[in-house]
Amino acid sequence: MQIIVSISELLVVVFVVIPHVNGSLGDLTSIVNGDPLKPIKDELDGLVFIDQRLSVVYPLIQNFKNIISSDPLNITGSWVGSDICNYTGFYCDNPPDNKTAITVASIDFNGFQLAAPSLNGFLDQLPDLALFHANSNFFSGTISPKIANLPYLYEFDISNNLFSGPFPNSILGMNSLSFLDIRFNSFTGSIPPQLFTKDLDILFVNNNNFIQRLADVLGNSHILYLTLANNKFYGPIPHSIAKYLSGLSEVLLLNNMLSGCLPYELGFLKETVVFDAGNNLLTGPIPFSLGCMKKAEVINFAGNLLRGVVPEVVCAINGLTNLSLSDNYFIQVGPICRGLMRKGVVDVRNNCIPGLPAQRPVEECVAFFAKPRYCSYLQTYHYLPCWLPGFSDSPMGLSEPAPSPI
Ligand SMILES: *[C@@H]1O[C@H](CO)[C@@H](O)[C@H](O)[C@H]1NC(C)=O
Ligand SMILES: *[C@@H]1O[C@H](CO)[C@@H](O)[C@H](O)[C@H]1NC(C)=O
Ligand SMILES: *[C@@H]1O[C@H](CO)[C@@H](O)[C@H](O)[C@H]1NC(C)=O
């Protein structure tokens, strides 16, 4: 009697479970593994979708929802039913290849604080996606090579998450990409130089663990904002910087391990408004050519090993609002710069300038200058590659040194 009951229970269990596996789960797997247009049948909770493309995306979203391990804002509470276009974070539009179809065209998870071990099987399976913004979540893992197959994706923002591993090379294969933001993750290794040959407008890679010679990062590009800050880029700022980056509006190199003397070619960064190389190991004098960065508003070299005079021609830049040179080894500052010091624009605290308050102890300065230090091309440090009234009469200024700033 006992045995018969057990067997019949077993039969019931087998009868219930097996059709389930062969039905909906089998179909979900085939959708995830390609064949994205395979028609969805009633197994999908009997839902009716306004477009076939949404019925394809539905199981992907539900699978992703199942691996979300933390959702403090109850975002996924709205991810139920067939009205995907009304799910929090999902936006629908007509895809470029069929103006009458409706599909998930963009995703904005910014600030949702969702945690998931991976985006793979979700993000890389949304073929019509144009924008993906997921700033400030707890997504982790690596980025699937399959994202290169998303033909319309042009804004990709996974900043402030927990992604790790090498730079996702699949990004190089994304032909539509113009905005890439992978700030504040834990990517390591080097950034492939091919990234700079892509048609990117915006590139943010700061606050990762990239370790690489700066010279090996730069290449031809039209990017406007270069933010390499808070990584471990090392080596000198290359002479080629202006050749590759002359259109740059913001150059953020702060908090790396850059060393060596400053190239006078920095003066060719004519469009640059913010140049920040604070907290590195840069040494040598400031080239007078920096006075040719006519659009500069913020220049930061604080926390380096720079020395010599603070060039008056740099302080004479018209729109300058903040020139930070504190924590270096400058020894001289002229009247134009002193005027800006009084206005709080120029900061030369903790240097070696005689007669000024808040300077380094004399012993520290003596110890620093006791070591011989040398920059090559020293004659270029006085060149002015532009015409600046009062500083040079020569339009190019290339063959004539500028007047001494003091
Ligand atoms: C989450 O949101 C859904 C839909 O708005 C709601 O039904 C559910 O009660 C919410 N859960 C919590 C824990 O607040
Ligand atoms: C979208 O969702 C909101 C609440 O989450 C609901 O009030 C509204 O009716 C929904 N819109 C449609 C078209 O279903
Ligand atoms: C365009 O999309 C609509 C709606 O999904 C569909 O009915 C139609 O067959 C599609 N047209 C083509 C050419 O695929």
Ligand SMILES: *[C@@H]1O[C@H](CO)[C@@H](O)[C@H](O)[C@H]1NC(C)=O
């Ligand atoms: C100037 O820039 C430095 C370095 O970025 C910053 O620490 C400082 O607060 C700025 N000063 C002003 C007045 O904005």
